[in-house]
Amino acid sequence: MLAPQVTLLGTPYRLAFYLWRRLPATLRDRINNIALLRSIKDLLRNLLAKITKRDDIYSATYYTYVDLMSSQISDAISQMIVDLFQPTTVIDVGCGTGTILLALRRRGVEVYGSNILKSR
8 A cells, every 4th residue: 555645845854754665665674674774774764853843753644644554453453452351431542543443433432532643
């Protein structure tokens, strides 16, 4: 599945993220599996994060991407929660965009969530 479109005008962090997501998965896996390359990637990411404002990193585009990825697993996670704990009510502090809460609600659980999202 393709990541949402990212405006290239913006911070170096978002540009690096945009380019990283467009690398073939096999190349990203290879970089992540070679310690030296992974260390360099992490160093660059952390450096860019230090010079970038929080809302530039966690932009609306970021949360759209998070929604896309988490929606693919939220049904399985919510089913595990229901199977293991049989909750009637769930409170999720730091719920992000709430995709797991939505999946729990579809399973009949009363849900409450809280998160700080300035970009949405």
